[in-house]
Every structure is written in structure tokens, then in C-alpha cells.
Amino acid sequence: GRNIFFLLPPSAKVVLWPTMFLSNLFERAAPHRFAFLIAFSSGMVLGLALFSPFFPVEIVQNAPLPDLAHFGYSPEETRAWYEAIGETGRSRYAYVAYPIDVAIIIPAYTLLMSSQLYVWTKNESDSSYWRHVSYLPIIAALSDLVETSIHSFAVGVDYPNNVPSDPVLELASLSTQGKYVCFNVAVLLCFGSLFFPRKSKSS
Numbered sequence: 001g002r003n004i005f006f007l008l009p010p011s012a013k014v015v016l017w018p019t020m021f022l023s024n025l026f027e028r029a030a031p032h033r034f035a036f037l038i039a040f041s042s043g044m045v046l047g048l049a050l051f052s053p054f055f056p057v058e059i060v061q062n063a064p065l066p067d068l069a070h071f072g073y074s075p076e077e078t079r080a081w082y083e084a085i086g087e088t089g090r091s092r093y094a095y096v097a098y099p100i101d102v103a104i105i106i107p108a109y110t111l112l113m114s115s116q117l118y119v120w121t122k123n124e125s126d127s128s129y130w131r132h133v134s135y136l137p138i139i140a141a142l143s144d145l146v147e148t149s150i151h152s153f154a155v156g157v158d159y160p161n162n163v164p165s166d167p168v169l170e171l172a173s174l175s176t177q178g179k180y181v182c183f184n185v186a187v188l189l190c191f192g193s194l195f196f197p198r199k200s201k202s203s
Contacts, residue, residue: 022114022134022135022138023118023122025111026111026114026115026118026119026134027115027118027122029111029114029115030115030116030118030119032111032115033111033112033115033116036108036109036111036112036115037108037112039104039107039108040104040105040108040109040112042104043100043101043104043105043108044105046100046104047097047100047101047105050092050096050097050100051089051092051093051096051097065081066078066081066147066151066172066173066176067147067148067151067176069173069176070176070177070180071177072173072174072176072177073173073176074173075166075169075170078151078154078169078172078173079163079169082154082155082159082160082163085155090155090156090159091155093151093152093155094152094153094155094156094157098148098149098151098152101144101148102145102148106141106144106145107141109137109140109141109183110137110138110140110141112137113136113137113186113187113190114134114135114136114137114138115134116190116193117133117134117136117137117186117189117190117193118134119193120133120189120193120197121133121134133186133189136182136183136185136186136189137182137183137186139178139182140178140179140180140182140183140186143175143176143178143179143182144175144179146171146172146175147172147175147176147179150164150168150169150171150172150175151172
């Protein structure tokens with residue numbers, strides 16, 4: 001496959017290079033899936049331990065945590081949450097929770113699920129749509145980055161001057177919803193891959 005790649009015209013290489021890069025990445029990551037699972041679990045536990053004190057029941061009810069709102073949130077709810085968690089909560093979100101998310105949680109779940117789905121579907125024919133399911137965690141990760149970056153910027157050092165406009169907060173909400181759609185489907189497929197092996201090309 002790699003030898004053929006170098007024989008392709010430049011325009012074809014530009015189109016195919018990301019796919020080949022990701023396939024190679026998933027192939028290399030596959031033997032380390034358990035380590036990614038441990039990293040993801042540890043990151044989640046660490047993030048919750050550091051940040052959960054800022055989410056008493058009354059705050060969660062009145063202003064749901066955006067990161068966990070599967071069905072999105074309004075700009076008004078988001079601003080209420082920014083205010084409800086207080087100065088310490090905002091600082092901890094921007095400078096503790098956000099780095100943990102970006103450096104540990106997002107890379108870990110992306111590599112864990114993408115490599116699992118890649119191994120599950122790599123024997124599919126090139127024309128099969130199943131070959132593309134390993135990209136779902138990447139879409140979830142990109143959506144996650146958009147969401148958390150917007151909120152981290154908003155509650156950063158210059159709060160409340162950095163709080164973005166309604167369209168940007170609505171983008172964060174859409175990103176959260178997109179994240180959970182892709183993430184949840186990927187999780188279901190990963191569990192399915194443990195019990196329903198895909199057929200090989202020769203089958």
C-alpha cells in the first residue's frame with residue numbers, strides 16, 4: 001500500500017495522506033488499548049475529583065454543566081453556569097479541568113476507540129462504509145475541543161469580558177451534542193466489536 005502511495009500523483013496524495021496517516025496511527029495504537037483505557041479512566045476520575053466540589057445539586061439543577069449536557073444548553077443557561085461556579089470554579093475549569101481534558105481524556109478516548117474500531121473493520125473491502133467508523137471518535141474529539149475551548153476561554157483570566165456572544169455559545173452547545181452523538185455511537189460499536197467480529201475480505 002505504501003509503495004503504491006508514492007506512485008500516485010500529488011493531488012491524489014493530498015487526498016489520501018490523512019487516511020493513510022490515521023490508519024498507520026490506529027495500527028500502532030492498537031496494542032496499547034488497555035493503557036489508553038487506564039489513562040481515560042484516570043483522567044475522568046482526576047477531573048471529577050478536582051471539579052466536583054463546584055457542582056452542588058442546586059447549581060447543577062439551575063445551570064447544568066455544559067460538558068455533560070447531552071442535549072445541549074442555551075446561552076442563558078451557559079452564562080448562569082459561569083456565574084454559579086464562582087471565581088474558584090471558573091479558575092479551576094480553565095486552568096485544571098481544561099488541560100486534563102485536552103492532554104489526557106480526549107487523546108485517550110480517541111486512540112482507544114479509534115484503534116478498536118480500526119482493528120474491527122480493517123479487513124472490510126475498501127468500498128465498505130464500515131471502514132470509516134474508526135473516524136467517529138475523532139469527530140467526537142474535535143467537537144469536544146471546540147466545546148471545552150469556548151468555555152475555557154470564557155471563564156479565563158478576563159472573565160466576564162471574555163464571555164462570547166450568543167452564536168458562539170450556541171456553537172458550543174451544538175459541539176456538545178455532536179460530541180455525544182459520535183461518542184455514544186462509537187462506544188456502542190466498540191462493545192459490538194467484542195461480540196460480533198466483521199468478515200474478512202476473502203469471506
